Amino acid sequence: MxxxxxxxxxxxxxxxxxxxxxxxxxxxxxxxxxxxxxxxxxxxxxxxxxxxxxxxxxxxxxxxxxxxxxxxxxxxxxxxxxxxxxxxxxxxxxxxxxxxxxxxxxxxxxxxxxxxxxxxxxxxxxxxxxxxxxxxxxxxxxxxxxxxxxxxxxxxxxxxxxxxxxxxxxxxxxxxxxxxxxxxxxxxxxxxxxxxxxxxxxxxxxxxxxxxPKAMPTGQVTVDAKAIGQGLQAEGKVALYGLFFDTGKTDVKPDSATQLDQMAALLKAQPALKVLIVGHTDNVGAIDANLALSEGRAKAVVAALTQRGIAAGRLQARGVANFAPVASNGSEDGRAKNRRVEMVLQ
Structure with a gap:
């Protein structure tokens, strides 16, 4: 010493x-x-x-x-x-x-x-x-x-x-x-x-x-109505990671309420706006199953928005499975980014 x-x-x-x-x-x-x-x-x-x-x-x-x-x-x-x-x-x-x-x-x-x-x-x-x-x-x-x-x-x-x-x-x-x-x-x-x-x-x-090592949890930041509007104006679409589903399920989880409220707020502020709600999955599972899952989730979001006073005629639900990834499906972090719901201008 x-x-x-x-x-x-x-x-x-x-x-x-x-x-x-x-x-x-x-x-x-x-x-x-x-x-x-x-x-x-x-x-x-x-x-x-x-x-x-x-x-x-x-x-x-x-x-x-x-x-x-x-x-x-x-x-x-x-x-x-x-x-x-x-x-x-x-x-x-x-x-x-x-x-x-x-x-x-x-x-x-x-x-x-x-x-x-x-x-x-x-x-x-x-x-x-x-x-x-x-x-x-x-x-x-x-x-x-x-x-x-x-x-x-x-x-x-x-x-x-x-x-x-x-x-x-x-x-x-x-x-x-x-x-x-x-x-x-x-x-x-x-x-x-x-x-x-x-x-x-x-x-x-x-x-x-x-x-x-693991992927950072996503979907923890809600996109507010203003940001959704800016995203639609700039790119014609916006990814919303504040919408939550259990694995393999189509029901929207209760902790999605904040994000749904912000989506509804934008649509109420712009009554002429019509949008597609598009569900996306990662590449885990069969294509047909992922198509059904992604469309089921999109329909669940549309239903939640109509319950918030948005006319059903302004919304269309579509599911595209894993056909439009935004990141590599080779890592959990990439797969997490690919599992998303997007709002797209009609």
Whole structure:
């Protein structure tokens, strides 16, 4: 340990020793609402004390070159990943070393087909730099934490305690990053194990991040009446992703109401306007089935608009299946863009 780090550690321990408030014991149960990720089970006896999951977010992982050789807090060439993100923070049983915990995770991952991209097991390999590059403050944002602290295991610091949240350190730190195939998908996984807060806790902690690439959810922005009118004027059509249907179904879901209201508002503001309502699908399924599905959805939208006071004679429903894609059907993101309803000028 460098003189600076030794001094910082001494100051931290001195502050903890002088603190007088009563501290909580270490958590004994998982934080509410949390669960192990299906591809990685916990080290036996560990408690899942920190948890967050976002349906779609962005994270940065190191690539095969690891950490920067010139900067202390940077990955050399960070890889930006997008998709479903799960973050987990485990507190290991008292007395279990970070090495034992890390090796067990390594073995479990190898058995599951994990392919490492980069890793480190000591300061010479970049583990201290990896600790700072992780930036625990940023990684901890939005995480839910169990109630409890990290009490000293005994000795001269008995009665002292340290905060639990994101208590990874560079002490006995080890890290592995790579990919894992599951259910036809390639998941990206980062795992970091170290002492919890300091050696006096006699505990190891493990931080895990798993990114499951997936298409960003679409249809979350309603096109208002003004924008619909501008789109019709400029291009003669406008795609409306705020209309929702269950897979393989033609019924318009209730959360489409806002978009339907805006479509009706435009038609009421321009009483001479006549439009086609055109349903589109992706290329999954047979053509005939997709033709029927796309037309059924268009008719359902027309019915919803007539219920909002629009004369049926101003509306025509058509379905064109997957004959007019706006993106490649080779990816889920492209297929999501192709599944749409358009309003087209007659």
């Amino acid at each position: 460098t003189p600076l780090r030794t001094a910082l550690a001494t100051l931290t321990l001195a502050a903890a020793t002088l603190a007088t408030p009563a501290f909580a014991d270490a958590p004994k149960v998982d934080v509410a609402g949390s669960a192990d990720h299906p591809v990685l089970k916990r080290f036996t006896g560990s408690v899942l004390v920190g948890y967050a999951q976002q349906d779609w977010d962005q994270r940065s992982f190191p690539d095969a070159s690891g950490v920067s050789k010139t900067e202390n807090d940077k990955f050399n060439r960070p890889v930006v990943l997008e998709g479903k993100v799960t973050r987990l923070f485990y507190l290991s049983p008292l007395g279990k070393s970070p090495l034992e915990v890390y090796r067990n995770h390594q073995q479990a991952l190898a058995a599951a087909g994990f392919k490492p991209t980069w890793g480190c097991e000591n300061e010479a390999q970049g583990c201290v730099k990896a600790y700072f590059a992780l930036d625990g403050y940023e990684r901890a944002k939005g995480m839910q934490w169990a109630e409890g602290d990290l009490p000293a295991a005994g000795g001269q610091h008995r009665g002292s305690s340290w905060p639990l949240a994101m208590s990874i350190t560079h002490d006995q730190a080890r890290m592995t990053v790579g990919t894992l195939s599951s259910g036809g998908r390639t998941l990206h996984l980062l795992l970091f194990t170290s002492m919890a807060s300091n050696e006096h806790t006699n505990r190891a902690v493990t931080y895990v991040e798993i990114v499951e």
